[in-house]
Amino acid sequence: xxxxxxxxxxxxxxxxxxxxxxxxxxxxxxxxxxxxxxxxxxxxxxxxxxxxxxxxxxxxxxxxxxxxxxxxxxxxxxxxxxxxxxxxxxxxxxxxxxxxxxxxxxxxxxxxxxxxxxxxxxxxxxxxxxxxxxxxxxxxxxxxxxxxxxxxxxxxxxxxxxxxxxxxxxxxxxxxxxxxxxxxxxxxxxxxxxxxxxxxxxxxxxxxxxxxxxxxxxxxxxxxxxxxxxxxxxxxxxxxxxxxxxxxxxxxxxxxxxxxxxxxxxxxxxxxxxxxxxxxxxxxxxxxxxxxxxxxxxxxxxxxxxxxxxxxxxxx
Ligand code: TXA
Ligand code: MG
Numbered sequence: 001x002x003x004x005x006x007x008x009x010x011x012x013x014x015x016x017x018x019x020x021x022x023x024x025x026x027x028x029x030x031x032x033x034x035x036x037x038x039x040x041x042x043x044x045x046x047x048x049x050x051x052x053x054x055x056x057x058x059x060x061x062x063x064x065x066x067x068x069x070x071x072x073x074x075x076x077x078x079x080x081x082x083x084x085x086x087x088x089x090x091x092x093x094x095x096x097x098x099x100x101x102x103x104x105x106x107x108x109x110x111x112x113x114x115x116x117x118x119x120x121x122x123x124x125x126x127x128x129x130x131x132x133x134x135x136x137x138x139x140x141x142x143x144x145x146x147x148x149x150x151x152x153x154x155x156x157x158x159x160x161x162x163x164x165x166x167x168x169x170x171x172x173x174x175x176x177x178x179x180x181x182x183x184x185x186x187x188x189x190x191x192x193x194x195x196x197x198x199x200x201x202x203x204x205x206x207x208x209x210x211x212x213x214x215x216x217x218x219x220x221x222x223x224x225x226x227x228x229x230x231x232x233x234x235x236x237x238x239x240x241x242x243x244x245x246x247x248x249x250x251x252x253x254x255x256x257x258x259x260x261x262x263x264x265x266x267x268x269x270x271x272x273x274x275x276x277x278x279x280x281x282x283x284x285x286x287x288x289x290x291x292x293x294x295x296x297x298x299x300x301x302x303x304x305x306x307x308x309x310x311x312x313x314x315x316x
Contacts (some may be wrong), residue, residue, distance in 0.1 A: 002153070004160045008118060011161045012125040014267065015040075020047060021123060022135040022149045024163025025114040027087045027171050027189055028142040028278070029149050030059065030132030040098040041131050045101075047156035050138040055104040055216075056131040057089050057112050057172070061123035066111050069129065075177050079198055085115035086126070087172040087189035102131050112172055115177035118163040134171060135160075137304035141285070141313075142223055144169045144278050151211045168172050169275040170305055178202075187305040189274065198233060203304075219315040222280075225292050229310040232295040245289035249273055249297060270302040277306055281313065 002022070011021045015032065017042040023032045033040035035058045036171035045052055047100060063080035063242070066072050070092040072080075079088065094109035103109050114120065123130065134142040135149045135157075143149045146162040154160075173195075181200040184192065194202050223311060228235060232248055236255050245260040246253070250268045252261055262280035264273035284292050294310045297303035 001155055002150060002157045002160050004150060004162050006118075006160065006162050008121050008125065010160055011122055014158050015122075015126060015130070018043075019158045022143075022146070022153070022160040023119050023130070023132060024116050024155055024161060024166065025059075025119050025132075026116045026166060027114075027168050028055075028144055029135040029146070029160075030114075030130070030165055031135035031149075031153065032059070032130040032132040034126075034132035035059075035102055036097060036099065036131045037128075038101045041101045043135065044131060047153055048133060048136070049137045050133065051103070052121060053104050054138075055110065056102050056133050057108060057110045057174075058098065058102060059112055059119065059123065059130045061113070061115050061120065061129070063113055065129070066090070066092070066113075068095070069098055069165065070109050070111060073177055075182070075199055079182075079195070080113070080177075082198070083190055083194075085120065086111040086113070087115070087168055087170075088112065089172045089174045089186075089188075091174060091176040091185065108176070108196075110174060112123075116163055118161060122161070134229065139220055139222055141223060141278050141281050143169060144312055148282065165274065168301075169278060170302065170309070173305070187308040189302070190307065191301050192304060193301065213239075220311045220312040221250075221281075221309045222315075223281050223284050223292060225287075225289060226291040226316075227281075227294055227310070229294040229296055229307070229314050232293060235293040239291055239293060242290040243288070245284040245287045245292045247284055247292060247294040249295055259289050260284055261276075270300070270306065271295060273297065274302040274306055277309065284314045 062085045089112040173190040174186040186307040
């Protein structure tokens with residue numbers, strides 16, 4: 001089993017020796033390896049059971065460092081000046097130094113500067129960037145604590161660097177630049193509203209097959225218990241004969257067949273809801289219900305990204 005600890009120098013040592021280390025970030029925990037070493041990166045795919053057509057995010061220590069690994073267009077520089085370090089990932093044209101396995105053979109690499117202080121200190125210790133997808137078995141709920149990582153991947157890695165519960169709790173927003181517009185490939189913790197002052201924003205809708213845009217697999221972030229998302233009162237009516245677990249924003253409905261419930265934010269705050277989402281989904285998943293009924297969030301701020309996760313958790 002992986003050791004859980006707070007020793008940044010030990011984590012650095014293991015990464016230099018091509019081992020896997022789970023690292024805390026402000027979004028979710030990442031399963032990290034030396035991004036410049038194909039053999040180390042291969043271990044990530046194996047540990048997660050991740051399909052090799054789904055490329056990885058490379059975590060770098062500063063926005064300035066991105067230029068070592070990719071061609072950085074002016075619009076990305078402007079975005080990085082505002083949002084990096086932070087939960088925004090840029091898909092840009094890779095330089096040769098990035099191995100093909102990181103990008104699943106593609107010409108573009110996804111780069112992010114994480115904001116979590118321990119992740120930043122770790123990157124400062126290293127003279128290579130870190131490839132790191134979320135530290136969960138492929139397709140399951142993303143981890144926002146060291147204990148979540150140990151639950152899913154504990155026997156597959158050496159060390160889990162414990163940085164507490166991720167403050168944001170939702171993955172980064174992944175963007176590409178197309179004709180000077182910002183194309184959102186994955187909704188996340190940087191909202192469309194936050195990006196809008198910089199350029200036109202388009203949201204790419206995902207495909208069921210994952211072809212065309214890698215990683216846009218429809219079924220993802222999924223609990224073991226079946227989950228459906230929609231209007232909560234309608235869902236309760238439809239599923240009144242089943243033992244249900246309920247995931248709602250703030251206004252808890254009453255029904256005799258509700259066996260477990262999670263309120264994401266009693267004060268109706270979507271940022272707090274995002275922070276609580278994945279932990280709440282895990283608790284409901286172990287409540288022994290027949291089905292999880294999830295309320296769709298209002299379409300503003302973090303609501304878009306939460307609805308995206310609920311939709312994909314409900315896809316089969
Ligand atoms: O917040 C996050 O982004 C976390 C933390 C650990 O940084 N990472 C994360 O990684 O969520 P992962 O692998 O679970 O999701 C990365 C997403 C996937 O949808 C993947 O397909 C997409 O980014 N992606 C990675 N490289 C890409 C590329 N070169 N082109 C297009 N999409 C890419
Ligand atoms: Mg993931």
